[in-house]
Amino acid sequence: MASVAGGYLPILLFLFVALALSSAFVILPMIVGRLTGAHQPTPEKLSEYECGFPAFEDSRAQFDVRFYLVAILFIIFDLEAAFLFPWSVSLKEIGWAGWGAMMVFLAELGLGLAYAWKKGALEWE
Structure with a gap:
């Protein structure tokens, strides 16, 4: 029974090291930011940021279908x-x-691609 538990020791050690490093990569920058004064929230920093300018419409506004067509074409060719x-x-x-x-x-x-091109899915106005 001890040999079976000993076989899992490297896996548990690897898991512990991975959890410790991932926690350190998340927590340490936040601590350093607080200690060095980089954490100074202003209204500009706390505002929503979408495309370089504040949102001026309702968030439930519909997008043009061509946006989705271009996105789908990008994913397909990616x-x-x-x-x-x-x-x-x-x-x-x-x-x-x-x-x-x-x-x-x-x-x-x-x-x-020829079909999408013929239908005008690649044209942007």
């Missing part, structure tokens, strides 16, 4: 880049089947 890197690294091992699958994937993304 994921494409995330898929292309591991594919290119392992291309030698996956062979022609992997190459063909990625070409189908890229063709689908190209068709989606």
